Amino acid sequence: MTTADPAPQRRMRADARRNYERLLAEAATIFAEHGVEASLEEIARRAGVANGTLYSHFPTRQALLEALLRDRMRTLSDTARDLLDHPSVDEALIIWARAAMAHTTVYRGLTTSLMRSIEDESSQLHAACQAVLTAGEQLLNRAQAAGTVRTDATASDLYALINAAAWAGEQTSPAQGERLLSFGIDGMRSATDS
Amino acid sequence: MTTADPAPQRRMRADARRNYERLLAEAATIFAEHGVEASLEEIARRAGVANGTLYSHFPTRQALLEALLRDRMRTLSDTARDLLDHPSVDEALIIWARAAMAHTTVYRGLTTSLMRSIEDESSQLHAACQAVLTAGEQLLNRAQAAGTVRTDATASDLYALINAAAWAGEQTSPAQGERLLSFGIDGMRSATDS
DNA sequence: AAATATATTGAGACAGTCTCAACTTGGCAA
DNA sequence: TTGCCAAGTTGAGACTGTCTCAATATATTT
Structure with missing residues (x-):
């Protein structure tokens, strides 16, 4: 697993890059432990920098999340593309949906951020969420066509x-989450076209 | 609509009762406006009392919500009981589910509180949530029996x-919420018994 | 008109977000 | 190698919010 590159920026100063990585690493740990609403102050503290440094690298919590999730979300989109070749359209859809749900579950509270970001175009997470949605759309359309x-x-x-x-x-x-997903997808399959 | 009685307590002092009502009224307004995470300080301010007074009447945010929702949730349970006589078991279930969802939607953020409270037995909302769940269970069982x-x-x-x-x-x-509910219920109906 | 149980008050301890003027420091050019 | 300055860091401070509790005020009872 390679570490995420800081957006499409120019080269950073060595100390800045060091802090950036450090913050990302601590954020991953602390979000995993306390959910995405964890204190940003504590992340800075644990990374050994002043909180102003955190804010200068990641102006918002969502910017931090974006950097943390970028790779994973890209992978999710790629997976959808790959699944377009899967022999069973239905199975492909459910496999991907489960993978997407697993992704959404890495940090407590992430669902809310991801859901909010699809609506809010000014969110730093918006583009990534949109990409995931579009990836899912391919699989959905294929199933509908079938x-x-x-x-x-x-x-x-x-x-x-x-x-x-x-x-x-x-x-x-988690088991209940799985069950709800199954019910929902089954419901999307049910004959009653309105 | 009668105002909620303050739990099963003894008689309150006149000023206390006045403040209690006032707090409830302001809370309803402010929760409706800003969701259930609204500032309790502001509720106290708008009710014209010190925040300590709010905390003395409602030790937690959930206690406040409980007082605010008590009647409505009881009604929801009653509705379920009434619907047990409905000619169509399926229709009864969906009607009630929609009503329950409408209830859950009165304040932004309520869903999270209600979901958390069903798990957390120490929550002041737990009993009310449990009652709603049990009410729904009757309708569900009836449909399953059918x-x-x-x-x-x-x-x-x-x-x-x-x-x-x-x-x-x-x-x-809200429309998407409705759609998801439909999909979910349809999925619960689908033949594939595991 | 006390006496007393009951309520209210608001300052204060704490935790968190976010900003920005003052300070450091890395890296380049001479 | 030196010195400069853009880039980066710092942390105090202005907020907003939660929650507590000793001091104070008030309704009710006798």
């Missing part, structure tokens, strides 16, 4: 379903 | 589904 998924379900519905199921799983148990 | 809902769906699944759909609706649009 006639196994009702045509009134949208990519946005799929995205919302994945996040809602992940959210529920986060509140109660 | 053979229209798969038997591996639990009352907890139904509760989670309603809240998850409401949550999604809260993040994007």
Whole structure:
């Protein structure tokens, strides 16, 4: 696993780069431990820098999340593309949905950020979320073309379903999240076209 | 609409009762405006009392919510009981689920509180949530007995589904919440019994 | 008109977000 | 090698918010 590059910026000064990496590493640990609402102050403290440094690298919590999730979200999009070749359109869809849900589950509270970011174009996470949504859309369209998924379900519905199921799983148990996802996808398949 | 009685307490002093009512009224307004994470300080300020007074009446945010939602949640349970006489078991279930979702939607952020409270027995909202869950269970069991809902769906699944759909609706649009609920319920109906 | 149980007050301890003027320091050019 | 300056860091400080509790005030009872 290579460390994420700092956006499309010019070369950073050595100390800046060091702090950037350090912050990212501590953020990963602390978010994993306390969820995405964890104190940014503590991340800075644990990284051994002043909080102003954190804010200068990551102006918002979402910018930090974006840097942390960039690779993973790209992978998720790639996975969707790969699954377009899967022999079973239905299976491809459910496999991807489960993978997406697993991704959404790495940090507690992430679902809310991801859901909010798809709506909020000014969010630093927006582009990444949009890419994931679009990736899912390919699989959904393919299933609809094959006639196994009702045509009134949208990519946005799929995205919302994945996040809602992940959210529920986060509140109660992962197993319940899985179950909700299954119900939802089954419901999207049910014959009753409106 | 009668005002909620302050729990099963003895008689309160006149000024205390006045403040209690005032706090409840302001809380309703402010929660409606800013969601359930609104500042308690502001509620106290707008009610014209010191914040200590708010805390003495409602030791936690959930205690305040409980007082605010008590009637409505009781009604929801009653509605479920009434619907047990509905000619269509399926329709009864979906009607109630929609009503429950509407209830969950009165304040932004409520879904999270309600979902957390079903798990957390020490929450002041726990009992009320449990009552709602049990009410839904009756309708679910009836549908399962009638053979229209798969038997591996639990009352907890139904509760989670309603809240998850409401949550999604809260993040994007109410219409999407409705759609997710439909998909979920349809999925619970689908033949594939495991 | 006390006496007393009941309520209210608001300052204060604490934790968190975010900003910005003052300071450091890395890296380049002479 | 030196010195300069753009780039980076610092941390105090202005906020907003939660929650507590000793001091104070007030309703009710006798």
